[in-house]
Amino acid sequence: MQGTTAQFGSMVFSDSVMQERLPSAVYTALKNTMSRGERLEAGIADTVADVMKDWAIENGATHYTHWFQPMTGTTAEKHDSFLYVQNDGNVIMKFSGKALVQGESDASSFPSGGIRATFEARGYTIWDTTSFAFIKDGSLCIPTAFCAYTGESLDMKTPLLRSMEAVNLQALRILRLFGSEVNRVVTQVGAEQEYFLIDAEMFKRRPDLVYSGRTLFGAPPPKGQELDDHYFGSIKPRVSAFMKELDGELWKLGIYAHTKHNEVAPAQHELAPIYTTTNIATDQNQLTMEMMKIVARRHGLVCLLHEKPFAGINGSGKHNNWSISADNGVNLLKPGKTPHENAQFLLFLVAVIKAVDDYQDLLRVSAASAGNDHRLGGSEAPPAVVSVFLGDELTEILDAIEAGANYKGKKPINMEIGVTALPHFPKDTTDRNRTSPFAFTGNKFEFRMVGASFSISGANLVINMIVAESLRQFADELERASDFKGALAELIKKTYTQHKRIVFNGDNYSAEWVEEARSRGLSNLTTTIHALSKLLSDKKNVEVYERHKVLTRSEVESRYEIRMEGYAKTIHIEALTMLEIARGGILPSCVDYQNDLAKLLQRKQTLGRFDTSAEETLLRRIARLCGALVAKIDALEAALVNADALKHDVRGSALFYRDTVFAVMSELRGIADELETLTARKYWQLPSYGDLLYSVV
Ligand code: ADP
Ligand code: MG
Numbered sequence: 014m015q016g017t018t019a020q021f022g023s024m025v026f027s028d029s030v031m032q033e034r035l036p037s038a039v040y041t042a043l044k045n046t047m048s049r050g051e052r053l054e055a056g057i058a059d060t061v062a063d064v065m066k067d068w069a070i071e072n073g074a075t076h077y078t079h080w081f082q083p084m085t086g087t088t089a090e091k092h093d094s095f096l097y098v099q100n101d102g103n104v105i106m107k108f109s110g111k112a113l114v115q116g117e118s119d120a121s122s123f124p125s126g127g128i129r130a131t132f133e134a135r136g137y138t139i140w141d142t143t144s145f146a147f148i149k150d151g152s153l154c155i156p157t158a159f160c161a162y163t164g165e166s167l168d169m170k171t172p173l174l175r176s177m178e179a180v181n182l183q184a185l186r187i188l189r190l191f192g193s194e195v196n197r198v199v200t201q202v203g204a205e206q207e208y209f210l211i212d213a214e215m216f217k218r219r220p221d222l223v224y225s226g227r228t229l230f231g232a233p234p235p236k237g238q239e240l241d242d243h244y245f246g247s248i249k250p251r252v253s254a255f256m257k258e259l260d261g262e263l264w265k266l267g268i269y270a271h272t273k274h275n276e277v278a279p280a281q282h283e284l285a286p287i288y289t290t291t292n293i294a295t296d297q298n299q300l301t302m303e304m305m306k307i308v309a310r311r312h313g314l315v316c317l318l319h320e321k322p323f324a325g326i327n328g329s330g331k332h333n334n335w336s337i338s339a340d341n342g343v344n345l346l347k348p349g350k351t352p353h354e355n356a357q358f359l360l361f362l363v364a365v366i367k368a369v370d371d372y373q374d375l376l377r378v379s380a381a382s383a384g385n386d387h388r389l390g391g392s393e394a395p396p397a398v399v400s401v402f403l404g405d406e407l408t409e410i411l412d413a414i415e416a417g418a419n420y421k422g423k424k425p426i427n428m429e430i431g432v433t434a435l436p437h438f439p440k441d442t443t444d445r446n447r448t449s450p451f452a453f454t455g456n457k458f459e460f461r462m463v464g465a466s467f468s469i470s471g472a473n474l475v476i477n478m479i480v481a482e483s484l485r486q487f488a489d490e491l492e493r494a495s496d497f498k499g500a501l502a503e504l505i506k507k508t509y510t511q512h513k514r515i516v517f518n519g520d521n522y523s524a525e526w527v528e529e530a531r532s533r534g535l536s537n538l539t540t541t542i543h544a545l546s547k548l549l550s551d552k553k554n555v556e557v558y559e560r561h562k563v564l565t566r567s568e569v570e571s572r573y574e575i576r577m578e579g580y581a582k583t584i585h586i587e588a589l590t591m592l593e594i595a596r597g598g599i600l601p602s603c604v605d606y607q608n609d610l611a612k613l614l615q616r617k618q619t620l621g622r623f624d625t626s627a628e629e630t631l632l633r634r635i636a637r638l639c640g641a642l643v644a645k646i647d648a649l650e651a652a653l654v655n656a657d658a659l660k661h662d663v664r665g666s667a668l669f670y671r672d673t674v675f676a677v678m679s680e681l682r683g684i685a686d687e688l689e690t691l692t693a694r695k696y697w698q699l700p701s702y703g704d705l706l707y708s709v710v
Pocket of ligand 2: 205332
């Protein structure tokens, strides 16, 4: 693509644009706010706003919006034009510092989980200076945090920013002990995004995809993913055209779209960006998902981001690659060249191992949703048991440290910490263990449980926070020690010994692992409800949120409520959609077909000379199944009435949807899918799995 570098970031009010356009004192003040969280003076905000507005107008914008991330998992925006009417009636384009820094919005229509009292519906959006403003569809979008009148967070961004602060604070304490003078530690993320593309005409004819994002009916197609011929296969021209345009759009928004390929399932693809600071990566992933949907439409396609759009073939997730680095660019998860650096590396490594072990449940919660329940544990994605993959070499090294023995690798070495230069690990580029939920891949950890439609904020704020907690405990201990080196060696050894039960390098899909994990005392929270329940029932969870000021107790409680309710609502919508399709589409199709079969049977019988066994058998089978279908429709309707009675009990209601409503839905689907295989195609109104998965050529 010509001019890619010129196009890159052209729609972003980036650091270089700021440097070029802002007066230098204003630029410096803004940078201080961005990097050190210093307060921005009103005069400075006015200047920034004015410069931003001119830049935006030059680039075709007429409106601005505070762009925020409520707890719906998507983004929200309300556009105001720059138009300003003066006293003389003339209009000018104006944008004040006040409008840049803070916006007021009605919070009553966003999920708040009981935080926002109904009499106080006001919510505020506050400029997040750590992420860059950008132009999208003629509007200057200002990334903002969203909170209630009371100051409590109502969004996905605020706790993420707070977790970035927590990890910075604790990691700096550790680095100081190693004599480092860096000023800031940040975490970085590259989120690989999986998605499906299907033909828009087919999509429109599937109310289940329209309303719920996944197919609620559909017999398996003759061919699924068993031939392994889609993964990395050559990309079809229509998909390729989509990918090219998507890359171009993302590049303009300063998003480092880097890798694209076909995924395992038919019609499934992946996009991976180059990693960046976690809060920016989060904004960028939200934008990526949005652009995927918009660009797909331009190509007569629809992009599905549901975790399990099709039964029987792989669903979609995100691989959240996470690392932690200092502002001098040193990745703290990269084994170093000197013994000193390696001791530091090992300390950060065991900090992560300890964090994952101590807070398995919080990680599991961060990946919990009704959609992702179909995927986790389905032998395509990590199981519900959280564990860490280290690879053989690193495990052997830590085992040697624990045993006080020499490492017996390729080049045997003495494992005394602080004296040892570790062997050079090859970066694990091949995803050697694709089954692990939390895999160390050379210089980063890859958390693979996150669902495709999720905001990555939820997972990363947990990873940041629990690692901050390990580092806090380490710093407390090491700061007290008189002999730093001795205490450090002891701490690494002790931490590994206490937490190595979380390390598992084998096949996470195997039944033996579930057993083994149980004997190690690891959690196995198989559904969203199991997982969410732990959020409040285990007191150390709320404590860690409070200690690191990531969420208050009431904020955690509100999130619990929103997500429990979200689970129930998701299944409720799916159930209603099934009823609509079964009654309005499937039954009438079957009735028409039976009618024609019956007429033919009657005619043949009148003529008296023909074999009628085919019509009779078919009619009998279809009639029997239709009877069963109607009975299940009634049962589902009755279950929904019972569910309604529980609506004031969030957990009880969610449990009822999982155990009762969902069970009837599965039975209804079973009958309908059998009917699909018996009914002539011309009567069946829904496009088949084959139509959905193979019609993009
Ligand atoms: P694979 O997982 O297929 O082996 P890579 O490891 O090269 O591929 O990269 C996958 C994703 O991880 C990309 O988004 C990449 O930018 C990101 N990534 C690479 N290094 C880091 C790092 N140090 N921190 C965070 N993310 C990283
Ligand atoms: Mg990867």
